[in-house]
Amino acid sequence: MGNKTWWKESVVYQIYPRSFKDTNGDGIGDLKGITEKLDYLKELGVDVIWLSPVYESPNDDNGYDISNYREIMKEFGTMEDWEELLHQMHERNMKLMMDLVVNHSSDEHEWFQQSRLSKDNPYRDYYIWCPGKDGKEPNNWESIFSGSAWQYDEQTDEYYLHLFSKKQPDLNWENPKVRREVYDLMTFWLEKGIDGFRMDVINMISKVPGLPDGEPQEGKKYAPGGQYYMNGPRMHEFLQEMNAQVLSKYDIMTVGEMPGVDPEQAQLYTGEDRNELNMVFQFEHMDLDSQPTGKWDLRPLRLIDLKETVTKWQKGLEDKGWNSLYLNNHDQPRMVSRFGDDGEYWLESAKMLGTFLHMMQGTPYIYQGEELGMTNVKFDSIEDYQDIETLNMYKERLEAGKDPSEIMHSIYVKGRDNARTPMQWDESEHAGFTTGKPWLKVNPNYKEINASKQVNDPTSIYNYYKKLIDLRKTHEIVVYGSYDLLLPDHPTIYAYTRTLGDEKLLVVSNFSKESSTFELPESITYRSKELLIGNYEVDENGEIEEFDLRPYEARVYKLKV
Known part of the structure; x- marks a missing residue:
């Protein structure tokens, strides 16, 4: 069972700050709103809060495009608000895990602003620039958010790589200066007293030298190019260096988000003698209800496939690493709508899924609202959706002649905005999330599904989750x-x-x-x-x-x- 550690025994609660609680009426959740709700989370029993990014950002991808790693986004508040939040969490014996987004920055980051000025700028090699090939992109890699992974920049007549949005240029980890900058900014936050990092798409930081054209891979949804930018040749070297320079100096928890990783690779990333990370987020179970062509092409989930996948990971990391346990997050639809029944058996299936997950070996992650059984949403119009991935896909498929109602059905089932509708606190207007106009519409079912209804109801999902968390604390076997x-x-x-x-x-x-x-x-x-x-x-x-x-x-x- 490996060494006993606090992060194996913890339960993590993920907050998507934009949608959690707004205190100033601008329709956007903020840091003061999180501080205001800490007692609710303490009562639930969670030990660690993972905060999705709160750094300065133009918000092209809701904060995952960072323009200053050492400042707080104005919409969320000030550094003082953040420090007060951390202080209040530590007062309640809760820990804070911050999001680390260092595969890419925002194109509005000072490093990139310098980098694009000229080919001999000292910051040029902070990013991945290439000349075109025969008047086209340097290779055939595709962005995870649709379209080419390359953006032409007239200023220097070259292309830069962006595996996500064109406003998210990839950092060049081959450059030791970039790595030094990253370790410095990590140390900045750790010295402020945070308790760990969740690392965004961290297994994409090492690209295969030469950036060859990708071959479409049979049965793989990351194509073309994925085989050359996931789990690349220097991944373990980079993580071991990060661990030696930064992570090993603090008693913290680390989890790496790693699409396309298998249990054998995860053993290397999380092995206790490997000095890399504590655990990874893998996606195999999240792909079981998609066709190989990608998440928007739906197929029914077979329970036998879920058993096979989950068991492979449970056994694969037993005594060799550590699992993270999740069924939804800010990028995934609501689990009760996806794996349960959000209609007739809403209450029963939400509790069943919680039981199924929390009794496994690994550290459980609860996504905000999951403990209330919040569900997917069906907005009437594409105009009501905000997510860049969803909007890009809708436009691309519409142009390809696909039936709009079919595209909307995929969005209802798989869109990321399902997870991002505001937290449902009570029955008042906008579910008590804001006194203003929410940045994303509230799910219309908030009068039935909300925290104030559940906290004092012994039969509620919230109180069932309290019991699940308590079992982990009182029974070592869990x-x-x-x-x-x-x-x-x-x-x-x-x-x-x-x-x-x-x-x-x-x-x-x-x-x-x-x-x-x-x-x-x-x-x-x-x-x-x-x-x-x-x-x-x-x-x-x-x-x-x-x-x-x-x-x-x-x-x-x-x-x-």
């Missing part, structure tokens, strides 16, 4: 037990055990609106059993050798063996 899948071929039940010493957890979840019968494999014997949590009323003395699961039912038993 953190450190080993994982084993049961019934791999069952089409609707996901069941697994966790084992530590002479204890076992039996976790059984029904991923269906139909009832289903669970049969305990004969290989599992026990002397006594205790029901730890369930999302329906259960006879605690009932047999567990065989029992019927109601729609989206979940149960966790602790067995003495």
Whole structure:
């Protein structure tokens, strides 16, 4: 089970500041709003808050395009507001994990402003510049946000690389000066007292030398070019250098967002003797309901695929690294709409999904509003959407002659704005998020789904999550037990055990609106059993050798063996 550490035992809550709580009526969430709600989060039981970017930014990609890494975005408040937030969190024994976005900066960052002036500018090599090839782009790489990954710049008659928006030029990590700048800005925040970093697309910082044309890869959605900019040749060298120069000097937690990483690679990124990162965010389970052509091309999720993928990661990192556990975040749709049932069985399926996730081995991440069962949204018009990825895709597909209603259906299911609608605090106008006009419309269901309705209701999703978090704190097996899948071929039940010493957890979840019968494999014997949590009323003395699961039912038993 590896070393015992605080970050393995923690539960993380992700805040998307723009949508969390607005205190000055401008329709945009702010730092004071987060400070105001810390007691709500403390009551929930979370240990660490991960704050999506709050740095100065022109907001082309909602703060993931940073123009000054040492300043706070004016819309969110001041450095004093940020310092007060950190102070108030530490007063409550909560930790703060900041977002680190250093694969790219904003094109409005001073480094890039200098870099584009001339080919001999001292900042030129802070970014990746290339001359065109035969009057076209330097290679065929595509941006993750659609279109070419290259932008022509007339000033010096060259192209710069941007794997995301053209306002997000990629930094050149081959340049030791760039790495020094990054380590300096990391140290700046760590010296202010933060407790860790979530590193945005960090496995894209090493590109294959020569930047060759990409081959379309069979069954891979990152094409063309992905094989040359993900998990590149110097990744481990860069992370080990970062660890030696910065991370190792502080008692912090680190998680790297890494699209296209497999468990074998993740063992190298997270191995305790490797001196790189604590854990990674991988995306395999997030791709199971998409066609190989990309996330907007939908296909139904098969539970058997989910079991196979999750189990591969649980077993792949057991005793070798550490998992991060999540089913939604600021880039993903709401999990109850995606993996559960946000209609008839909204309450049951939200609780089931929480149980399924929180009982696994790894550090669980709760995305704001998940603990209330917030759902996807269906705005009538594309005009109501704000996300650059969504808007680019809509335009591209419309121009290609696709049916608008079909494009909108993909957006309803997969668009990132699903996660970004304002937090639903109460039944007042705009869900209590703002007294002004919210930057993104509130989900119309806020009168039914909101925090004030749930905090004092013992049967609510919020209070169920409180119990899940408490179980992790009071039962070591939830953190450190080993994982084993049961019934791999069952089409609707996901069941697994966790084992530590002479204890076992039996976790059984029904991923269906139909009832289903669970049969305990004969290989599992026990002397006594205790029901730890369930999302329906259960006879605690009932047999567990065989029992019927109601729609989206979940149960966790602790067995003495």
